[in-house]
Amino acid sequence: MRALSGLWRWRHNPLRRATDLAEAWLALTALLLMLLAAPLLGVLVGSSAQDSLQRAAREQRLTRHQVTATVVRRLERGPLEADPETATRDTRTRVLAAWTAPDGSAHRGPVLARLKSAEPGDRFVLWTDRRGHLVGPPLDPAAVATHAVLAGVGTALLTAGLVETGRRLVLWRMVRRRHARLDRAWQQAGPDWGRTGAGS
Template sequence: MDRSRHMKKRLWRWRNNPLRRRHDILEAWIMLAVWAVTAVGGTVAGLVTAYAADEVFARQRAERHSVRAVLLNDVPRNVPADGATSDKTSARVRWTDPDGSAHTDTTLVDTGLNAGSRIVVWTDGRGEITAEPPSPTEAAVEAGTLATAAALAFAGLAFGTGTLARWGLDRRRIDQWGREWDLVGPQWGHKTG
């Protein structure tokens, strides 16, 4: 099929056609709106999400700092946790902030360490232990993943809304065909039986 015939076939709802109904035109506009909203809205949702995630990760990298801590107790190797072995377990550690204040808290450490071992922990702006912030590369990957998820969720919402609108139009068309058949059907001559 040549390209012009293919385009005419795809755009039949937009052409002047004696079989075209008002619902067909409305459906064509709905689908055009769905595609436009998906393209523009999905892009905007993805970009906004990526920017927001990148800001959060940058703030985490700025607020969190690594400090050297001392393990207070021995941590035996292969400590069972809920019936399974683990490479990490919870243990008490002590560290000193740059301002000289001492802190003690519990964090996950590798098993098999002895009391007095030096480990690195990450603290937030309040001096509490927190998770290590993502590196710029990890943050970029996670921001991209979140942006893609947001764009796909928005697209799903737009297509779902369009599908519901088309379903409503189909219901109206079926009801209209039923009413028209009730008027025309009895005029079609004799009945068998």
Template sequence: MAERQANPRPVRWRWRANPLRRRSDLVEGWVLLITALLMTVGAALAGVLAYQAAQDSARQQREALRPTSAKLLDNAHEMSGGGVYTGDSGQEWAHVQWRSPDGDTHRSTAQVAEGSEAGSHIRIWTNAEGAKVTEPPGPTLMAFQSGVFGVLVAGAWSGTSLVLCWGVRAGLNRQRAAQWERGWAVVEPQWRHRTP
């Protein structure tokens, strides 16, 4: 039994010189190569830049807020309407009061440890105007959220690259089909006359 010999001919890429290669084949080869680069290098770069932008934005937001000491105005369980127990978290809502940097007094409600007594102090977060805001995420959560954002941007980049590639290839396929139709319209009558 004769052994099979490896094909010594090099792999022929779409952009190599070839008498059967059409201009659209060359364009398609470059489109596929560019799409592959956009989906690998481009998506990775877009993801890293999005991650860094999200980190910077979150850091700036955190720096614009400040922790403030707030005083409980009533016992957590004696809050008007009864303390609202939030599941098994061991937290209740209570009325609190604090002063903003300009000296104004503010009041709101905040979650406090169950059974907290009036007059005790808790930490809340305020903005530049002294209004109570949600506590900003810590470094770990900030990194996780930025990472998710980076992955989503990289995925969107890759998806957009694929859609654009598909659109260009669909246009090239329509162009090739039209060329085949024109070529067949020239050749088909000649073959018809040869049929007995």
């Protein structure tokens, strides 16, 4: 971005090359895109994600129901579950539970209950759909806001990164062309070097 200062300094400089000015304009354009377009795109994506997630959360609140389940018995840890000695402390216990769905049907199955020590007859809350199939809890407003902010910030950072990558690629091409022109100029002037009477 040092070329930005060159826009002002090179305005009337007789040693200014066209490529110097082009590099400065390229840097200024990239900077403006990173400062203006990237945040604007981030805000648009974040607000769109917020709207979409809020609609999904409303739909989940309508279709997911909290029911009270009763522990039938505690289940042993399966072979694929983490070893309690090495795993981080988890407050969920694997149990066989029974619950009644919102449509009145009775269900029974293995679930993870948020109970420190699950004893038969203990009650806990879980989420099901209307027919009693287990589902996750609906999105809460804090999760919706967090996901929307992350989407917006991620989009802004990705846009800024793409702009900078594009600037570097264009600059690389410009430098290669400049070096190719210099090589051609040296080749044209080179054969006369050091020869007597060549005028050099």
